[in-house]
Amino acid sequence: RTEQEDIASPKRTNDLLKKHSLVLKKSLGQNFLVDPNILHKIVSSADLDVNKGVLEIGPGVGALTQQLAKKAGKVVAIEIDQRLLPLLTETLAGYAHASVIHGDILKVDLQALFQEQFKDFAQVSVVANLPYYITTPIIMKLLEEKLPLEYIVVMIQKEVASRMSAKPGGKEYGSLSIAVQYYCEPEVVTIVPKTVFIPQPNVDSAVIRLKVRQKPAVEVEDEVFFFEVVQASFVQRRKTIYNNLAVRYFTKETKGQLEAILLEAGIDPVRRGETLSMEEYARLSSCLSKALGRA
Ligand code: SAM
DSSP states (O other), X not given: OOOOOOOOSHHHHHHHHHXXXXXXXXXXXXXXXXXXXXXXXXXXXXXXXXXXXXXEEXXXXXXXXXXXXXXXXXXXXEESOGGGHHHHHHHTTXXXXXXXXXXXXXXXXHHHHHHHHHTTOSEEEEEEEOOGGGHXXXXXHHHHTTOOEEEEEEEEEHHHHHHHHOOTTSTTOSHHHHHHXXXXXXXXXXXEXXXXXXXXXXXXXXXXXXXXXXXXXXXXXXXXHHHHHHHHHTSSTTSXXXXXXXXXXXXXXXXXXXXXXXXXTTXXXXXXXXXXXXXXXXXXXXXXXXXXXXX
16 A cells, blocks of 8 residues: 555645545534644654654544654554544555554543553654643643653644743743643744634644653652642732632631741742742742641
8 A cells, every 4th residue: 555645735634524524523623734834843843763653642634643654663643533533544544553543532541552552662752733622631641640751742722832831920830831841841843823724723823842851850749739739829820929828728827837938948928929930839848748747
């Protein structure tokens, strides 16, 4: 079998959808990429070669899958919409090392999948044009499961890419920035206009590359508590760190100790959560955990 013609063009994608009588589902985030230049940028920033594996989430009609298969040693794509499977068989004919699994990425046992599919690959990356309605749950699942990933290269909403890569001090910086940067080094690869998709989404997009760290950016004794403190610090963004933490962890009678805890962690109680670095959150969660008798 020979490789199928590349399908990354509006005409070819539309023809294929028509041929299979497929009407796209907005509810599944089905906005298909039809621009070869953007596909090239995504694939090249994943730094693939034949010794590396790729997990793709939501192959759609297979435009990105085809390009990934040209570079990587193995591509496994998970697609929730069963209607796309016959179409994918067609577009991926000729790429024997690319396969599609019907499933929901949020329900798939990724540890087992990695064992089964990628045991022969030292490096595996996730590369995808994500369904935007579940961007954060997907990214958090990939990171929290601590999969042995090299990169996560994904197309997401521009605004979410800004939040993931934000530094302390601005209004985009929040618990998502800290969670992503705890596990990865983010880099926005390119901003993508709505016009390169069929149908066009309502928002602009960006390709972000997350280089997964070998070990987290800061050392914390209790990860669950660390992320809980971060969350609590951003509940009311306009309030001080003191006020947010007082509400979460203290009563009227006990909140007197909080000022001393913050000062012990080297943090001025009148600062807002959005000004604290990850290192400061690590120190704060450690001091708070001891004071609350959790450590
Ligand atoms: N990769 C294609 C492209 O670049 O043109 C399609 C990307 S489209 C933005 C997102 C894809 O994810 C759709 O094919 C959609 O059916 C699929 N999808 C949506 N929810 C999913 C889920 N929970 N698990 C797996 N795939 C999902």
